[in-house]
Amino acid sequence: MANVPIKNKIRELRFFADEMTQKELAELVGVTRQTIMAIEKSKYSPTLEVAFKIAEVFGQSLEEVFQYEG
Amino acid sequence: MSFKEKSIWISLISTVCIFGYYFLNLQGLGSLPIEKANNIAAKLIVKAVLMTIFVEVILHIVVAIFSPQDAQEAEDERDKFYQMKANSIGYTILILGVIVTLGHILLGAILPEIAEAHFAATFPLLSAHILLFSFIISEVARFSSQVFFYRKGA
Numbered sequence: 001m002a003n004v005p006i007k008n009k010i011r012e013l014r015f016f017a018d019e020m021t022q023k024e025l026a027e028l029v030g031v032t033r034q035t036i037m038a039i040e041k042s043k044y045s046p047t048l049e050v051a052f053k054i055a056e057v058f059g060q061s062l063e064e065v066f067q068y069e070g
Numbered sequence: 071m072s073f074k075e076k077s078i079w080i081s082l083i084s085t086v087c088i089f090g091y092y093f094l095n096l097q098g099l100g101s102l103p104i105e106k107a108n109n110i111a112a113k114l115i116v117k118a119v120l121m122t123i124f125v126e127v128i129l130h131i132v133v134a135i136f137s138p139q140d141a142q143e144a145e146d147e148r149d150k151f152y153q154m155k156a157n158s159i160g161y162t163i164l165i166l167g168v169i170v171t172l173g174h175i176l177l178g179a180i181l182p183e184i185a186e187a188h189f190a191a192t193f194p195l196l197s198a199h200i201l202l203f204s205f206i207i208s209e210v211a212r213f214s215s216q217v218f219f220y221r222k223g224a
Binding site: 046 | 071074143146148151222
Protein backbone atom coordinates (compact mmCIF):
# COMPACT_ATOMS: atom_id res chain seq x y z
CA MET A 1 0.00 0.00 0.00
CA ALA A 2 1.32 3.50 -0.93
CA ASN A 3 2.30 5.88 1.81
CA VAL A 4 -0.18 8.60 2.72
CA PRO A 5 0.44 11.98 0.99
CA ILE A 6 1.02 13.79 4.30
CA LYS A 7 4.69 14.08 5.23
CA ASN A 8 5.95 15.28 8.59
CA LYS A 9 8.97 16.43 10.56
CA ILE A 10 8.19 14.55 13.75
CA ARG A 11 11.44 12.57 13.76
CA GLU A 12 13.46 15.79 13.42
CA LEU A 13 11.36 17.62 16.02
CA ARG A 14 11.77 14.76 18.50
CA PHE A 15 15.52 14.92 18.02
CA PHE A 16 15.60 18.64 18.84
CA ALA A 17 13.30 18.12 21.83
CA ASP A 18 16.05 16.42 23.85
CA GLU A 19 15.72 13.28 21.76
CA MET A 20 12.20 12.65 22.93
CA THR A 21 11.28 9.01 22.45
CA GLN A 22 8.28 7.82 20.44
CA LYS A 23 6.81 6.43 23.65
CA GLU A 24 7.09 9.80 25.41
CA LEU A 25 5.42 11.58 22.52
CA ALA A 26 2.72 8.89 22.36
CA GLU A 27 1.93 9.40 26.05
CA LEU A 28 1.76 13.18 25.66
CA VAL A 29 -0.56 12.88 22.68
CA GLY A 30 -2.67 9.99 23.96
CA VAL A 31 -1.99 7.35 21.30
CA THR A 32 0.15 4.20 21.18
CA ARG A 33 3.87 4.18 20.32
CA GLN A 34 3.04 2.14 17.22
CA THR A 35 0.73 4.91 16.00
CA ILE A 36 3.47 7.54 16.38
CA MET A 37 5.79 5.23 14.46
CA ALA A 38 3.18 4.80 11.68
CA ILE A 39 2.63 8.58 11.47
CA GLU A 40 6.40 9.24 11.31
CA LYS A 41 6.78 6.78 8.44
CA SER A 42 3.77 8.31 6.64
CA LYS A 43 1.90 5.01 6.88
CA TYR A 44 -1.03 6.58 8.65
CA SER A 45 -2.67 10.03 8.53
CA PRO A 46 -3.61 11.17 12.04
CA THR A 47 -6.91 12.87 12.76
CA LEU A 48 -6.83 16.66 13.00
CA GLU A 49 -7.10 16.38 16.78
CA VAL A 50 -3.98 14.23 17.10
CA ALA A 51 -2.14 16.34 14.51
CA PHE A 52 -2.86 19.50 16.53
CA LYS A 53 -1.77 17.77 19.75
CA ILE A 54 1.54 16.71 18.17
CA ALA A 55 2.16 20.25 16.91
CA GLU A 56 1.29 21.61 20.35
CA VAL A 57 3.81 19.29 22.06
CA PHE A 58 6.60 20.77 19.94
CA GLY A 59 5.26 24.33 20.15
CA GLN A 60 4.91 24.52 16.36
CA SER A 61 2.07 25.30 14.00
CA LEU A 62 0.35 22.45 12.17
CA GLU A 63 1.92 23.43 8.84
CA GLU A 64 5.40 23.35 10.33
CA VAL A 65 4.94 19.75 11.44
CA PHE A 66 2.83 18.34 8.60
CA GLN A 67 3.08 19.00 4.87
CA TYR A 68 0.61 17.85 2.27
CA GLU A 69 2.41 16.44 -0.77
CA GLY A 70 -0.52 15.18 -2.81
CA MET B 71 3.81 -5.32 17.61
CA SER B 72 0.99 -3.91 19.76
CA PHE B 73 -1.21 -6.09 21.97
CA LYS B 74 -4.13 -5.24 19.71
CA GLU B 75 -2.32 -6.58 16.65
CA LYS B 76 -1.24 -9.73 18.51
CA SER B 77 -4.86 -10.21 19.58
CA ILE B 78 -6.00 -10.03 15.95
CA TRP B 79 -3.34 -12.56 14.91
CA ILE B 80 -4.61 -14.92 17.63
CA SER B 81 -8.20 -14.56 16.42
CA LEU B 82 -7.19 -15.04 12.78
CA ILE B 83 -5.07 -18.14 13.35
CA SER B 84 -7.49 -19.79 15.79
CA THR B 85 -10.47 -19.16 13.47
CA VAL B 86 -8.67 -20.50 10.39
CA CYS B 87 -7.34 -23.61 12.20
CA ILE B 88 -10.44 -24.57 14.19
CA PHE B 89 -13.03 -23.88 11.51
CA GLY B 90 -10.75 -25.21 8.76
CA TYR B 91 -10.66 -28.48 10.73
CA TYR B 92 -14.44 -28.24 11.20
CA PHE B 93 -15.23 -27.79 7.50
CA LEU B 94 -12.79 -30.57 6.55
CA ASN B 95 -14.66 -32.91 8.92
CA LEU B 96 -17.97 -31.92 7.35
CA GLN B 97 -16.92 -33.33 3.99
CA GLY B 98 -17.06 -36.88 5.30
CA LEU B 99 -20.66 -36.48 6.46
CA GLY B 100 -22.11 -36.34 2.93
CA SER B 101 -22.12 -40.13 2.65
CA LEU B 102 -24.03 -40.69 5.93
CA PRO B 103 -27.85 -40.74 6.31
CA ILE B 104 -29.00 -37.12 6.61
CA GLU B 105 -30.40 -37.40 10.17
CA LYS B 106 -27.20 -38.92 11.49
CA ALA B 107 -25.13 -36.35 9.59
CA ASN B 108 -27.23 -33.48 11.04
CA ASN B 109 -26.63 -34.80 14.52
CA ILE B 110 -22.87 -35.10 14.07
CA ALA B 111 -22.67 -31.67 12.38
CA ALA B 112 -24.54 -29.99 15.25
CA LYS B 113 -22.10 -31.53 17.76
CA LEU B 114 -19.16 -30.42 15.62
CA ILE B 115 -20.42 -26.81 15.57
CA VAL B 116 -20.72 -26.71 19.36
CA LYS B 117 -17.26 -28.29 19.69
CA ALA B 118 -15.70 -25.75 17.28
CA VAL B 119 -17.30 -22.76 19.03
CA LEU B 120 -16.22 -23.94 22.50
CA MET B 121 -12.72 -24.69 21.24
CA THR B 122 -12.46 -21.20 19.70
CA ILE B 123 -13.47 -19.53 22.97
CA PHE B 124 -11.04 -21.71 24.97
CA VAL B 125 -8.07 -21.19 22.61
CA GLU B 126 -8.67 -17.42 22.34
CA VAL B 127 -8.92 -16.94 26.12
CA ILE B 128 -5.81 -19.03 26.83
CA LEU B 129 -3.67 -17.38 24.13
CA HIS B 130 -4.76 -13.86 25.15
CA ILE B 131 -3.83 -14.63 28.76
CA VAL B 132 -0.42 -15.96 27.67
CA VAL B 133 0.28 -12.86 25.54
CA ALA B 134 -0.88 -10.56 28.36
CA ILE B 135 1.46 -12.33 30.83
CA PHE B 136 4.45 -11.79 28.54
CA SER B 137 3.64 -8.14 27.79
CA PRO B 138 1.48 -6.80 30.65
CA GLN B 139 2.09 -3.12 29.81
CA ASP B 140 0.95 -3.54 26.20
CA ALA B 141 -2.15 -5.42 27.37
CA GLN B 142 -3.25 -2.46 29.47
CA GLU B 143 -2.88 -0.02 26.60
CA ALA B 144 -6.23 1.33 25.43
CA GLU B 145 -7.27 1.35 21.79
CA ASP B 146 -6.36 4.56 19.99
CA GLU B 147 -7.74 6.25 16.86
CA ARG B 148 -5.59 4.17 14.51
CA ASP B 149 -6.86 0.89 16.00
CA LYS B 150 -10.46 2.12 15.67
CA PHE B 151 -9.91 3.34 12.11
CA TYR B 152 -8.46 0.00 10.95
CA GLN B 153 -11.23 -1.82 12.80
CA MET B 154 -13.90 0.24 11.00
CA LYS B 155 -12.36 -0.39 7.58
CA ALA B 156 -12.03 -4.12 8.30
CA ASN B 157 -15.61 -4.32 9.64
CA SER B 158 -16.87 -2.85 6.39
CA ILE B 159 -15.07 -5.58 4.38
CA GLY B 160 -16.35 -8.35 6.69
CA TYR B 161 -19.89 -6.98 6.62
CA THR B 162 -20.01 -7.07 2.81
CA ILE B 163 -19.06 -10.76 2.80
CA LEU B 164 -21.55 -11.56 5.57
CA ILE B 165 -24.37 -9.85 3.66
CA LEU B 166 -23.56 -11.93 0.56
CA GLY B 167 -23.87 -15.06 2.71
CA VAL B 168 -27.23 -13.89 4.08
CA ILE B 169 -28.49 -13.27 0.52
CA VAL B 170 -27.37 -16.75 -0.60
CA THR B 171 -29.07 -18.29 2.46
CA LEU B 172 -32.28 -16.40 1.72
CA GLY B 173 -32.10 -17.59 -1.89
CA HIS B 174 -31.69 -21.17 -0.69
CA ILE B 175 -34.66 -20.90 1.69
CA LEU B 176 -36.84 -19.28 -0.98
CA LEU B 177 -35.85 -21.96 -3.49
CA GLY B 178 -36.92 -24.58 -0.96
CA ALA B 179 -40.30 -22.86 -0.57
CA ILE B 180 -40.98 -22.22 -4.27
CA LEU B 181 -39.40 -25.29 -5.89
CA PRO B 182 -39.07 -27.84 -3.07
CA GLU B 183 -38.40 -30.80 -5.38
CA ILE B 184 -35.32 -29.11 -6.88
CA ALA B 185 -34.02 -27.90 -3.53
CA GLU B 186 -34.58 -31.33 -1.97
CA ALA B 187 -32.95 -33.21 -4.82
CA HIS B 188 -29.88 -31.00 -5.18
CA PHE B 189 -29.04 -29.66 -1.76
CA ALA B 190 -30.91 -30.57 1.41
CA ALA B 191 -30.64 -34.33 1.04
CA THR B 192 -26.90 -34.26 0.38
CA PHE B 193 -25.56 -31.82 2.95
CA PRO B 194 -26.34 -31.67 6.69
CA LEU B 195 -27.92 -28.45 8.09
CA LEU B 196 -27.33 -26.70 4.77
CA SER B 197 -28.88 -23.28 5.52
CA ALA B 198 -27.07 -23.09 8.85
CA HIS B 199 -23.81 -24.03 7.16
CA ILE B 200 -24.11 -21.43 4.42
CA LEU B 201 -24.61 -18.82 7.16
CA LEU B 202 -21.80 -20.24 9.30
CA PHE B 203 -19.43 -20.41 6.34
CA SER B 204 -20.21 -16.79 5.40
CA PHE B 205 -19.67 -15.72 8.98
CA ILE B 206 -16.31 -17.50 9.21
CA ILE B 207 -15.14 -16.11 5.85
CA SER B 208 -16.25 -12.61 6.89
CA GLU B 209 -14.35 -12.96 10.16
CA VAL B 210 -11.22 -14.19 8.38
CA ALA B 211 -11.50 -11.27 5.92
CA ARG B 212 -11.96 -8.85 8.82
CA PHE B 213 -8.94 -10.13 10.76
CA SER B 214 -6.75 -10.44 7.64
CA SER B 215 -7.50 -6.92 6.48
CA GLN B 216 -6.77 -5.53 9.95
CA VAL B 217 -3.43 -7.34 9.97
CA PHE B 218 -2.75 -6.00 6.48
CA PHE B 219 -3.51 -2.41 7.58
CA TYR B 220 -1.25 -2.74 10.63
CA ARG B 221 1.60 -4.15 8.52
CA LYS B 222 1.30 -1.91 5.47
CA GLY B 223 -0.50 1.17 6.74
CA ALA B 224 -3.71 2.73 5.47
